[in-house]
Amino acid sequence: MNSYQILIGDCLELLRRMPDCSVDSVVTDPPYGLSFMGKKWDYDVPATEVWAECLRVLKPGGHLLAFAGTRTQHRMAVRIEDAGFEIRDMIAWVYGSGFPKSHNLDGEHAGWGTALKPALEPITVARKPFAGTVAANVQAHGTGALNIDGCRVRAIDAEALAKNWTRLTTVDMRGGNYVGGKSGKLAMTAEASDLGRWPANLIHDGSAEVIEAFPDAPGQLAAASTSDTQRAGQNCYGNMKRSRGAEASADSANSGVVGFQMKPGARRLDSGSAARFFYCAKTSRTDRHEGLLNPGPQFQQGTTLRKVQTTDTTGNNHPTVKPTDLMAYLLRLVTPAGGIALDPFMGSGSTGKAAMREGFQFIGCEIDEQYAAIARARIDHEVNRQQELQTESDQLDLFGTA
Known part of the structure; x- marks a missing residue:
């Protein structure tokens, strides 16, 4: 049975209590250092000391995936590198639903503004150094390589992607945007190319706006x-x-x-658009509030995150919730089957929820007790759902019915 731990307190102090080489991956959405909504926790990107502790608790070859803001990605990556990680890549999560927060000028300068439309978030891909070959390290520790086959992308047409975008939640897109299922279930074969395209360092949300940016390339x-x-x-x-x-x-x-x-x-x-990457829309209302008692009002389009957060509700009012599908994909990419994933900046628990879905163990750190409670409810709900699915599967196997 999947297990998880939620540790409440400052993540630096909590990490210092963890043993060396005890986790398989770190997948996290840390503060971007943008002073988002005036929040104290977002006054700066995490210190080098935090990433150094992440490095220490990771097994040799373990990967770190850390979201960042476009304005502060450089600071995030430098601190991760200064902590001793090797930077391996950067994944771009591209979406079409960002709203430009621009101050538009009047008079003779009409048509000029102060900001571009936000359409991507970078994710730093880093790895803990190790001695010897990747193959030897994987054999010894289970870490060091990427789960390519578990994250392959089906070559489906742009029209199929657009149809998924019109759905109310991202849940129905699971199984249609990648091949391989849960981590470790699909072995590498000589015919691996038939299983879908090699995962790229680009993830998009499947919106028509993003797909239109790619040429039709049969x-x-x-x-x-x-x-x-x-x-x-x-x-x-x-x-x-x-x-x-x-x-x-x-x-x-x-x-x-x-x-x-x-x-x-x-x-x-195949035919159609070249936009055949793993895609994941921004967090749906269902995904955000699943497992909570009272999700609160249905906010209208254009509602600010400040209003969402300050509304009196027992639902998930965390301002920066990442979609579970996206976190599941990232976890699967870098975590060995049954491995332990760590999120030192857990927030409302999307990484933990995704870990339960994918069959991983999970450790999350969160300084805010209210957000930790939200995370626990969301993760518990996913654990219960996985138990129900397993029970149904066992019953089908027992009675031999389809």
């Missing part, structure tokens, strides 16, 4: 590369070789011996 590079004739947009991804019209078809088993790096049988012959 077959991507491979389709254009076999053409003898110059086509409109042929070189939109860079100059490509042509004059291979006599090359054997993509369905021919010629082992790729045609002077071309991509094996014909591995070509992407």
